[in-house]
Amino acid sequence: MAALFAACDEDHKAPVNPDSAYPVVVTAQAYSYDVQAGGTIWVGPEFAMGVTFLKEGEAGAEVVAPYANVQYLANGISEEDYFVPAHDNEIPYFPATGEKRHVAAYFPYSVKVIEQQLPINLREEGKKFASQLLFAREDNMDKDHRKCRLQMRPALSLITFRFQVGKPFTQEQLEAMKVTLKGFHLSGLFHITDGTVGFRAQDLPDGQIALAVPEKKKAEVRDAEEVYVLQAIALPSTETATYEAEVICNGHTYIQKFTDENITELKGGYEYIFEPTFKEDxxxxxCQSAPIINWKPGGDISGEGEEC
Incomplete structure (x- = not known):
């Protein structure tokens, strides 16, 4: 902690080293896939995230060695959501000459990052970690603007299916409905510097994702009193040619591929709302898609991050 506030030392008897005069100051808030939920504040050291210090290079943003995937902990000593490095010798500093730097961060922290890439998957063993994955990045900071306020947003995509009662199914039929996404990627590499997800040769689009049990919610349209909503988390992808949805309801099975007319890609931090219509068989x-943008500050975080 002493190193973090070294730049604020008013004791002018000792010379200040310009290489360590301007430490980055990190604050963060967490946001969920629930668009109605407020942002949450970390208040304890059990919450760790990975922070990477970047500069502009010929190939875009480059890591400022050795500040890649530095473990930062919530300090838990104030109402403000400050984070500090787990080790004092890992504090990134801004150049005294004024060059710009970027700060990228993800949560929960993982030791499995290799070359700024973190393997993730939505199978049973990795689903909890992946569903908690948050990302934020603040660009163009310098010694005069060194406090970053990271708004940690969901890194994956939210798939939502909405069904109106009576169009054409009854409430009882909708309560027993099952929706499965097929031909989806279940594994990939999360890039900790820009928040994107890429796929390796072994990351085949052959997985299935079962949406959660139907949940009755208040309708948002005037001609329907209530709707049933099913949701699931999916990996962001620009490769959707194999993606399809299977709906089983009232003894019938309906299958429809994702096409360019309804969806061309999945973006991280976006919700994709499907409202299927039925005609005979x-x-x-x-589909309508939009970034989940209507977050607002809220209370303290209550969930537990799972370290991978």
């Missing part, structure tokens, strides 16, 4: 998928 056919199902049509209509």
């Amino acid at each position: 056919e199902m049509m998928l209509n």
Whole structure:
């Protein structure tokens, strides 16, 4: 902690080393896939995130060695959401000459990062970690603007299916409905410097994702009293040619591929809302997508991050 506030020392008897005069100051808030939920503040050292210090290079943002995936902990000593490095000798500093730097961060922290890439998956053993994954980045900071305020947003995509009662299914039929996403990627590499997800040769789009049990919610349209909502988390991807949805309801199975007309990619931090329509034995998928942007500051965080 002493090193963090070294730049604020008013004792002018000792000379200040310009290489360590301007430490980065990190604050962060966490946000969830629930668009109605407020931002949460970390208040204890059990919450750790990975922070990477970047500069502009010929190939884009480059890591300022050795500040890649530095473990930062919530200090838990104030109402403000400050984070400090787990080790004092890992504090990044801004150049005294004024060059710009970027700060990228993800949560929960993992020791499995290799070359700024973190393997993630949505299978049973990795789903909890992946579903908690948050990311934020603040660019163009310098010695005069060195306090970053990271808004840690969901890194994956939220898939939502909405069904109106009576169009054409009854409430009882919707309560027993099952929706499965097929032909999806279940594993990939999360890039800790820009928050994107990439796929290796072994990350085949052959997985299935079962949406959660239908949940009755208040309708947002005037002509329907209530709707049933099913949701799941998916990996962001620009490769959706194999993606399809299977809906089983009232003894019928409906299958429809994702097409360029309804979806072309999945973006991290976006919600994709499908409102299927049915005609005889056919199902049509209509999709609307939007970034989950209506967060607002809230109370203290209550969940527990799972370190990978």
